[in-house]
Amino acid sequence: MAVFANPLTQQITDFISGIGIPVRAGEIPDNVILPGILIDKGILVVDETKLKYPGDLLHEAGHLAVMDGTQRNILCNDVSKNAGDEIAALAWSWAALVHLNLKPEVVFHPDGYKGESDWLINIFSNGSNLGVPLLQWMGLTAEPSKAEQLGWNAFPQMQRWLRE
Numbered sequence: 001m002a003v004f005a006n007p008l009t010q011q012i013t014d015f016i017s018g019i020g021i022p023v024r025a026g027e028i029p030d031n032v033i034l035p036g037i038l039i040d041k042g043i044l045v046v047d048e049t050k051l052k053y054p055g056d057l058l059h060e061a062g063h064l065a066v067m068d069g070t071q072r073n074i075l076c077n078d079v080s081k082n083a084g085d086e087i088a089a090l091a092w093s094w095a096a097l098v099h100l101n102l103k104p105e106v107v108f109h110p111d112g113y114k115g116e117s118d119w120l121i122n123i124f125s126n127g128s129n130l131g132v133p134l135l136q137w138m139g140l141t142a143e144p145s146k147a148e149q150l151g152w153n154a155f156p157q158m159q160r161w162l163r164e
Contacts, residue, residue: 002046008106009046009054015100016044016061019161034060042073055107058096062089066138069164084134091131094124095141095156129155138163 002025013023028047036051066088108117147154
């Protein structure tokens with residue numbers, strides 16, 4: 001298991017590894033989408049010397065988690081251009097930060113999300129189901145109104161963390 005100096009990075013990577021997404025420390029070039037983070041064949045590679053926001057790890061892990069399990073281990077770099085995958089990764093990230101008892105700003109920081117981080121924090125804090133129907137379709141959690149009927153955990157609690 002990878003070891004990191006920043007306790008927040010360690011907490012987040014321990015969680016990510018614990019749910020079944022491999023994490024390793026390594027050198028990453030400067031020309032990646034998020035500083036200090038690279039996805040290499042389904043492995044989340046972290047260059048702590050370049051990592052600007054540890055919470056970005058949860059969002060990238062969210063992309064891996066919502067990908068079809070047969071595709072996860074072949075993904076490299078930019079994991080998806082699909083808007084649905086992005087929305088599902090946003091909801092997954094929210095569930096993960098709630099699970100880890102982190103402040104929303106750890107993931108939804110002002111330098112990310114095209115200036116919409118405050119909006120995202122507001123809608124998820126107020127119980128929005130943004131992306132939750134997709135997570136339900138993937139078998140990861142249930143919309144609160146359907147949880148009892150399905151016998152599943154209601155968002156933001158997860159039934160499971162990885163899509164099969």
